[in-house]
Amino acid sequence: MMFSCQNRLRSHLLLFSLLLHIAWEVGSGQVHYSLQEEARHGTFVGRIAQDLGLEVGELVSRLFRVVSKGRTDYLEVNVQNGILFVNSWIDREELCGRSPVCSIHLEVIVDKPLQVFHVEVEIKDVNDNPPVFPTKSKNLFFSESRPLDSTFPLEGASDADTGTNALLSYRLSPNEYFSLDVQTNEELSQSLSLVLRKPLDREETSRVNLLLIATDGGKPELTGTVHLLIKVLDVNDNEPVFDQSLYKVRLLENTANGTLVIKLNASDSDEGSNSEVIYSFSSDVPSTVQNKFKIDARTGEIRIKGQLDYEEAKSYEIQVIASDKGTPSMSGHCKVSLKVLDINDNAPEVFITSLSLPVREDASPGTVIALISVSDRDSGANGQVTCSLSPQGSFTLVSTFRNYYSLVLEGLLDRESVPAYELVVTARDGGTPALWAETSLSVGIYDVNDNAPVFEQPEYTVFVKENNPPGCHIFTVLASDTDALENSLVSYSLVDRQVGERLLSSYVSVHSESGKVYALQPLDHEELELLQFQVSARDAGFPPLASNVSLQVFVLDENDNAPAVLPPHAGISSVSELVSQSVAAGHVVAKIRAVDADSGYNAWLSYELQPEVGVSRSPFRVGLYTGEISTIRALEESDGPRQTLLVLVKDHGEPLLSATATVILSLVESGLSVKASSGIARQSEVVDMSKENVLGDVNVYLIIAICAVSSLLVLSLLLYVALKYSTPFRAVYSPGKPTLVCTSGMNSWSYSQKRGQRICSGDGIFKNDLMAFSPNLPSCPSSEDRSPQPELGSAPSCKQNNSPSKMSATTAEIHFSVAAAVGTGRNVKKAKEEGSTGSPGPPQKYQSDSL
Template structure:
């Protein structure tokens, strides 16, 4: 009740009249809890001084406040008990707000577990009447009543526990009293499921497949197997080991750590030895009655490109002929590689620019065949390097070299270093002299290279080349068999053949041009003025000859070559050097002034004609000039005709025709006699003609043959014929002072290739 509330009226309860009570003194002694109750002395009402808490005042279910009341006049004493009745002002509560229970997961269904009951200071129906448990599929409660009527609950296991599924169960227990309204108190129940070794270790997979690189370093981690055990404590501590199904070889190569399940490389791994390793790993826990699980592990060794490709020459043909046909098989080669995949795929090749190619015949077999024509003379042998390379990364390779030798075939003709040889031979050579070495080269070998030299026969003027020249058949040395005279034979043209000793033999020839080189072996011959006897010429000229008049012309001929036949003229002696001049090139002697009465009548001139050879050869002529008076004027007039004009004027032409007709028959007779005489001496065309004679071969031409006695007229003829490109010569007539003048084409001489040689004039040497 609240403070100030009237509990009772003692006067009424004690049967006293209030009016009576007012005149009397009442005294109440509250025994014990005086602070809670008091009495109105006037009215006798018992009222509450402060709020009364039954549960605080009384520990028992019943609660009384005792008091003594005394009334004076008369004094009366009353024993009064005020019962404090309970109201539901307290909710049930548990001594511990949280209850912890450890229950083994192996506990059987129906097992009970005591719970702390809830306390409620209220009594009677206000005390704890019931308990409620939060929803749980594993637990329920059962209410029990004690002897004192106290209510308490037992926790009942209605479904087996599994710690691995749920290790802790959180429950809520509520205590409800019977008051109106009801009050509730709650406590938390934490059930910890105790583990038992009821779970075997298990792996994530039943079978693992891993790859490991061959040649992995020792100690490198392959993989870490991991087994889990749903148990806890020692029941979940796992040890790893190989099963009996794991081979000893596998256990030698891989190490299994029993504590953490790491599998590491124990020995070097070679893919080519074992490609796959299989093992069974067992995981066992450490609980009582140990449980275990296992898994299979397949370790696949990954190939590394650690094996070089290999080459094997199965067959090899060497040497071979250089004329082997295209596609001829020379060698068969096999290749292999112990690696796998791209590491074991190999490619075979040979160097470029070789006349061979590779042709794949079957798996890993190749044929080396000829792809281009072979030529031993260019390349006598080949070092063929076979290189095999795999397709690994990085690629590995190997190579093997074989030497292919080519056998010679007679497929090359002998070759001279020149296609045309010009050999100069000095005339007057010694017979048997070496002219040149005409060596040919044959790039073939052995008998295909051995050469024999021949002169291809050719006749010149009924003379065989073999009579003029000789060649050494072994070395090609060319020799002259006779002495040559430039004035007779100037050159020869023939062929030399070089033939090898192959089968069949091959040959080639070369043209040889022998040029006879002139020596200065012929002295000049003075042909004008003509000297019938000795070397002194007597000439007459008019004393009235003008200055610059031609007195005489010295003409010398030299049968040597052009260089050696160039002639210059000089005075060796002259009676009066102021009277005559001599042209050193044409030999003309002219007056430098007119004759005077003091000049001697007879003049002596000695002229030397010298050639251009080394050393120079010469000839001399002495001219005795006698001056005449006008008696010979007619002749002088004729001689003064300018000789540079054409001598064949009308008058002279008639004279020549007349003289020619008279002497024609005589000239023909002389020429025929000379020719017949020379042929009897040497019938060969190449033979030297008779000296002091004019020789005419067939087809040659003698323009004129004229009987002449005057030197001036001879010189006029000389000028006229030389302008026509002819050579003018003269020969003495036996037993007479006259001479025969003949003209013939220039460049005459005997050649070795023409059957129609021109006429040649020979002079005494």
């Protein structure tokens, strides 16, 4: 019977261990190894790198490491060959106690790129612990009056091993009085009892020496023994008897100190002092029971002493003795089996095992930022932990294994918008009420150079007066970069281009740190009206980013050029003009043509006739703005045969500049008309021949000029389209060129060196600037055909030419020569047809701030 119970117990234990092993394998990690305890240092466990699919040669470069959850590094990995080996002595009983399954959980971390693997090493038990009895010897008292088959409970042995290694069997040394009874309950707990098989006779045998032997199921078998000394007592024939031999109690672990566990009751059929019962714990009760419980010797009440903790001990077995006061004393025994019930009294714990900070703002979604593990000492639903992350957004938690999570980047990052994230990881268990724990995690964002410098404006307009001192500061550009550290350090430079035949850097420079723009040489409005260029702002990041801004530098004109009289009336060597004495008042006899290299108000010319010494009243006058010399009365003989007129040409600048022109008029008498006519005819033929030659040359030059201007215009349009759609911004160079200006009601033309916009102005209408026209010398529009006066700063309009274009220096010279030739070739008849009376009023003052 004893052997059948042992076999049934062994089969139950084997089945239980198999089920636990299968359940553990189903829930294990990615790689599972098994290892026997007490293995020597260096013992091979497994080729962990190969089993995880990692290249052995990359373990060092990828920062391969193993992290153990416990405090002792029992296992280690050789990063040279990827072999997992035993690093220190492993005692399964010390590591896991009597747990049926014992494992060491490892985290294998590879940082480049970050990968996490979970490895489980199962520690298998070896039979290294023999069964141990609580004491080496024990004294038992049996009354000689005890009936046959009466029992006496014994304390069994304990084995620190598990499984079959802890499966104990008992045997008693051979004797004629006692046998051993082993009972196994449904909880696989064994109860030992001595059974009296032969009546005792104190007078025959007062003592019986027995040896109780416990043998475990390991290979090889280990044994433990206890010496039993049985003393046969005489008198007091009845022992106290408990209501039950086994009492079962269930208590919550938060039961208060002093709470009643159970009240025992034992009865004795004797009388007097032999029936008075005293309760006590058996001497075999372990100290953990004595520290947690107390028993009232008189009433048999067992109460809690201290605090129960499910996580410390899940159950207790208390052996209680009820002894009477007889002589000799007799005792009865019972067992109290107390099971502690778990409550949710432990909050989860959160551990951050690996953290990769700061996070680059260009990190791709899916990047692992941190590894987080959680644990809860409770059991069942109370120990099931779930994790959550707040606030929701760019990061998320991904469950990778039991109670293991990865903090993963979910969206895109922008350090300029959010420089850092304050995250809170909350772990909550499944108890009622639920307990939780929080841990804060500050995730800083590492800046990358993803923002180019930005200027305050896309384009700047700057006004600088000509003749500025070299090196003067004309403007400051400023760009800002939203990046951090060296990625936000901005330096400035010119986008160098050709300006005519010279480099842009010969005109201006920019300070690399402050962005101040300096003019390196005096600027000349007549040479360069508009200087367009770009300044580049570049940060110090890698790779560097840059942006450009356009600057338009308008060179404002100053009155630094005096008027210049055009031939044939320039200087004192002037051509003589023939004038008939019979001309009527208002007849135009000559015209002064002058040009001023300045522009605008500084180039607006006026003419004034200087009085001749000794002449009281001259018969001639000069148009204030036309330069046309005409008679103011009929000529008389007293006027003399020859008149020398000195004309003063003045501009309207500040300070005023002027030039003089000399006109010689030869008066022809009307009485000598035939002779004079023949002479004049002959002279006219010579002059006409000369004029024909000149006009022939002029026509050739005119054709060449028109072809050149047309070619340059087409080439300029093609170049403008190509530059606008294919190349960066180029500096603009605009050299000076002379143009014709319609200035008065006399419908005649004067010259100006203005390179900017010009305005065609008629009688009574004042313009802020002059308008440039082509050299075909059209007549000025009448007052009915004039367009409305444009607003200040807007482009002027004229029916003959609404969109004057800029010309190069060579084209301007040809333009100037053709205009001069055509102007000087006009005859008197043409002058009469174009002449008119009246003169316009003075022009409006030039406003430099209206450009």
